[in-house]
Amino acid sequence: MSRHRAVRNLDLDDVLDDEYDDDYNENALDETELSNEDLEALDEGLSYVYSIVGDNCPLTDVEIKEALWYYYFDKEETINWAISTITERKAKEEKLKAKAAKAEAAVASKASKVNQQKEASQKKTVKPIKPQVTTHKDDEDVEYLSDDPNDQLSQDMVALGLGDINASAKRVAQSKIKEAGSNISTPNGTPVDSRASSPLVKIHPSKRIDVLEEYAKRSGEKPKLNLVVIGHVDAGKSTLMGHFLYALGQVNERTMKKYERDSHKLGKGSFAFAWVLDETGEERERGITMDIAMNSFETEHRKFTLLDAPGHRDFIPNMISGTAQADVAILVVDATTGGFESGFDANGQTKEHALLARSLGVQQMIIAVNKLDVMAWSKARFDEIVAKLGSFLVQAGFRKSNLTYVPVSGLTGNNLIERSKDAELLSWYKGPCLLECVDTFKPAVRLLDKPFRMGVTDFFKGGIGSGGGVSVAGPIDSGSLQIGEQVMVVPGGEMGIIKAMQVNDEPANWGAAGDSVLMTLSGLDIMNLSTGCVLCSPLHPVPVTSSFVAQIIVFDIKVPITSGFPVILHHQSLNEPASITKLLSTIDKSTGEVLKRNPRHISKGTTATVKVQLANRAVPLEMFKDNKQLGRIMLRKGGETVAAGVVIEILTYGS
Numbered sequence: 001m002s003r004h005r006a007v008r009n010l011d012l013d014d015v016l017d018d019e020y021d022d023d024y025n026e027n028a029l030d031e032t033e034l035s036n037e038d039l040e041a042l043d044e045g046l047s048y049v050y051s052i053v054g055d056n057c058p059l060t061d062v063e064i065k066e067a068l069w070y071y072y073f074d075k076e077e078t079i080n081w082a083i084s085t086i087t088e089r090k091a092k093e094e095k096l097k098a099k100a101a102k103a104e105a106a107v108a109s110k111a112s113k114v115n116q117q118k119e120a121s122q123k124k125t126v127k128p129i130k131p132q133v134t135t136h137k138d139d140e141d142v143e144y145l146s147d148d149p150n151d152q153l154s155q156d157m158v159a160l161g162l163g164d165i166n167a168s169a170k171r172v173a174q175s176k177i178k179e180a181g182s183n184i185s186t187p188n189g190t191p192v193d194s195r196a197s198s199p200l201v202k203i204h205p206s207k208r209i210d211v212l213e214e215y216a217k218r219s220g221e222k223p224k225l226n227l228v229v230i231g232h233v234d235a236g237k238s239t240l241m242g243h244f245l246y247a248l249g250q251v252n253e254r255t256m257k258k259y260e261r262d263s264h265k266l267g268k269g270s271f272a273f274a275w276v277l278d279e280t281g282e283e284r285e286r287g288i289t290m291d292i293a294m295n296s297f298e299t300e301h302r303k304f305t306l307l308d309a310p311g312h313r314d315f316i317p318n319m320i321s322g323t324a325q326a327d328v329a330i331l332v333v334d335a336t337t338g339g340f341e342s343g344f345d346a347n348g349q350t351k352e353h354a355l356l357a358r359s360l361g362v363q364q365m366i367i368a369v370n371k372l373d374v375m376a377w378s379k380a381r382f383d384e385i386v387a388k389l390g391s392f393l394v395q396a397g398f399r400k401s402n403l404t405y406v407p408v409s410g411l412t413g414n415n416l417i418e419r420s421k422d423a424e425l426l427s428w429y430k431g432p433c434l435l436e437c438v439d440t441f442k443p444a445v446r447l448l449d450k451p452f453r454m455g456v457t458d459f460f461k462g463g464i465g466s467g468g469g470v471s472v473a474g475p476i477d478s479g480s481l482q483i484g485e486q487v488m489v490v491p492g493g494e495m496g497i498i499k500a501m502q503v504n505d506e507p508a509n510w511g512a513a514g515d516s517v518l519m520t521l522s523g524l525d526i527m528n529l530s531t532g533c534v535l536c537s538p539l540h541p542v543p544v545t546s547s548f549v550a551q552i553i554v555f556d557i558k559v560p561i562t563s564g565f566p567v568i569l570h571h572q573s574l575n576e577p578a579s580i581t582k583l584l585s586t587i588d589k590s591t592g593e594v595l596k597r598n599p600r601h602i603s604k605g606t607t608a609t610v611k612v613q614l615a616n617r618a619v620p621l622e623m624f625k626d627n628k629q630l631g632r633i634m635l636r637k638g639g640e641t642v643a644a645g646v647v648i649e650i651l652t653y654g655s
Ligand SMILES: Nc1nc2c(ncn2[C@@H]2O[C@H](COP(=O)(O)OP(=O)(O)OP(=O)(O)O)[C@@H](O)[C@H]2O)c(=O)[nH]1
Pocket: 231, 232, 233, 234, 235, 236, 237, 238, 239, 240, 270, 271, 274, 287, 288, 289, 290, 309, 310, 311, 312, 370, 371, 372, 373, 374, 408, 409, 410, 411, 412
């Protein structure tokens, strides 16, 4: 059972969001598991809260108790939470009331107009208008305007504040969008690029897929998770996962024999399993992973896309781009004498990878304590690593209950897909093997209700199979899409129409948040694509900005940050030169209160709001409150991660 609750201010808990737990009642407060002392504290806290906020407060006992539990029975914290929650709810209610009143007024005025028209039509006879019919060669390229009330265009129009409209009015509305161009704003005030006004390619209702319905059908299937494998260089990540995939039957005997033979010839026999994932000649010759390697596997209850990240510090940008796509992680640590220590010290990547993963939204992690075969399966060594790493990971923002430690050997295969039969290990470890741990990761909550966004991780000329067009790969961060729909490339605003798709390597007609997609687009020039650009819904484009305010957590840096501090901004697969141009405030990370305005410098461990200015060009990113996936940033300098954070305000809009 863990303590959690919606948090008022944007603090560390927001930055390191609680997206899984919202859907997980198993983590909620369960009073049957509490001690008498805790129950007493809960009751006392409840009475205290009511004595302050009054008996008529709109919060339920359960909510207040959960807040008390979350704040470790801290009454003042709970009162603060209660007051801000009540205020928020009241504001929401007022907003809804105002909206309802507006809608009522609109209905009344519409009714009076209809009456006036009726009266007028009774006075004169109207000549029937012959409908205009346009024929098109390619049905899929037709700008189709349907009467279907569930039609996406209707929904998009509503979202644009143009109200719901019937089929004939849609043409008018479309031309309105065209005329209005960049004057139109999305509900959150983000200007819509005028190029978004190009007519949408619509799909005939008979061909349109109800993605939400299809997605709901998936709930009977195994949940899909993106799993990243991280850790210090040579910790054994590729060997561990290569052996794991082989043991699961993902690599056939002949291929494995070939890897063994060929790696021996190169004098790198111990890397045979790593070759399952390290596929390029350079990676195999050097014996290091350089780029993210992707694979997939299934367990009894889950389907995984595996992302094997490079451990070497030179390739951290690739590690960040892979981890930005991940829901869960395996952190591999080398248990050998000196091996763990070199990964765990200030220059090692064990700590840096763990911090980056947490800052990029990973909440659940398995820690594979690897190479224990070299340490004769020593319990003392395992315990020592768990103790040292455990306290660091909790400080880094991981919940203890979301961390699982498992002793393994990637080389011998011990405790990977079957519980160990090794007497030395069995004498003290009776827990699950790696496969069992992986199978119990909680499913991720997907941003299905948000507009479509997909960060481009790869692209090439030519279509899936043999057709023409341009193919684009990446993970869907939010929303959904289907064949026949139009997508916009940001920055640039170019449009493309989806002609073919693969989801997780299988042919598909639609994809949704959490899916890894490869799609072929027509009508798009490959010159307009780059790794790190974002595909989005043309009616809800991603903001493009060269300046924004971020709330950051400063990592373990030697020199404090001052204004003008140059950095490399990492956002999904993008990395761009930028600088921290203004230090706005330092913040108390537990209360969210401003500690100091306009500080002269910020040092390690500080939470602060800063203004970031891109050096060369505007980039697509979103505010964290609008899209958690696209609202996270990393700041690095001289090969070190300086800070991680979230975008809280976009200052300029570019294209
Ligand atoms: N004895 C022993 N050696 C291992 C084990 N796992 C990996 N190794 C060895 O450690 C070396 C590095 O393994 P890799 O799998 O390439 O390590 P990595 O973490 O993927 O390396 P990078 O991706 O380059 O960071 C290889 O020589 C492996 O054979 C293990 O469990 N026991």
